[in-house]
Amino acid sequence: xxxxxxxxxxxxxxxxxxxxxxxxxxxxxxxxxxxxxxxxxxxxxxxxxxxxxxxxxxxxxxxxxxxxxxxxxxxxxxxxxxxxxxxxxxxxxxxxxxxxxxxxxxxxxxxxxxxxxxxxxxxxxxxxxxxxxxxxxxxxxxxxxxxxxxxxxxxxxxxxxxxxxxxxx
Numbered sequence: 001x002x003x004x005x006x007x008x009x010x011x012x013x014x015x016x017x018x019x020x021x022x023x024x025x026x027x028x029x030x031x032x033x034x035x036x037x038x039x040x041x042x043x044x045x046x047x048x049x050x051x052x053x054x055x056x057x058x059x060x061x062x063x064x065x066x067x068x069x070x071x072x073x074x075x076x077x078x079x080x081x082x083x084x085x086x087x088x089x090x091x092x093x094x095x096x097x098x099x100x101x102x103x104x105x106x107x108x109x110x111x112x113x114x115x116x117x118x119x120x121x122x123x124x125x126x127x128x129x130x131x132x133x134x135x136x137x138x139x140x141x142x143x144x145x146x147x148x149x150x151x152x153x154x155x156x157x158x159x160x161x162x163x164x165x166x167x168x169x
Contacts, residue, residue, distance in 0.1 A: 010111050010147065011154040016041050016051075016081040017104035017115050018158020023053060024085040024100050025117065025130055026164040032122055034100075036068040036086050040079035056084070072103055080107050090116050092134060112141055115155055133159070 020039045027034040036056040043049050056071055058064035065086060072084040083104035090099040097118045105112035117133040120126075135152045137144045144151070159165050 006111070007147075007150075009106060010113075010144070010151065013081055013104055013106055013111060014113060014151045014154030015158030015161075017083055017102050017113060018155040018160075019051065019162050020053075020083045020085055020104065021100065021102050021115055021117055021133060021155065022159045022162030022165040024102070025159070026166065028087075028100065028119065029128060029130065029166060032128060034085070034087060036064045036084065038068065038071045038082070038084045040076045040083075041081040042077075042079050072105070076107065081105070082107060088116075090118065092116060092118055111144065112138055113144075113151055113155075114138065 016039075020037075023039070024034050024037065036058075038054045038056055039051060040054075041049055041051045054071070056064060056068045058067050068084045068086055072082060076082050081104060083102055085100060085102045088099050088101045089096055090101065091097075092099065098121055099119065100115075100117040102115040102117075103112065104115070114136040115133050116136065118131040120129040120131070122128040133152070133155055135148050135155065137148075
């Protein structure tokens, strides 16, 4: 169904999404909130891989989300991977919860993943707590569901390999 080359690209995309998750998680743990952000990864034969993070602003949450989705779908030149991270309320296991959502795609739009990392906000004396991420796919990529476990493992490799990652208790 998916070629070896496509599998490698999907796993590299997943590790990239994991690194974006590590950045946003670090900001969330430190500040209790984060602004939507986009991230690109560009490969250069001269300087290696460069990842660039862009904070996406707006006057309110709705405008920020719209701007982030527009940014995500835009052409980013020579970038191999593109991702956007949003603070959402998601339904996971039939329960509504706060979550970091990282949408990541290949530059040619041939594959995309959704990473949801639920968290419990800080309340009274209890600190903010991050939970393990979960993987999903938008409808055009539902055929990738059989690779969900592999994608999750690659996301965790990317996240855990980041110098910004701090394991949550």
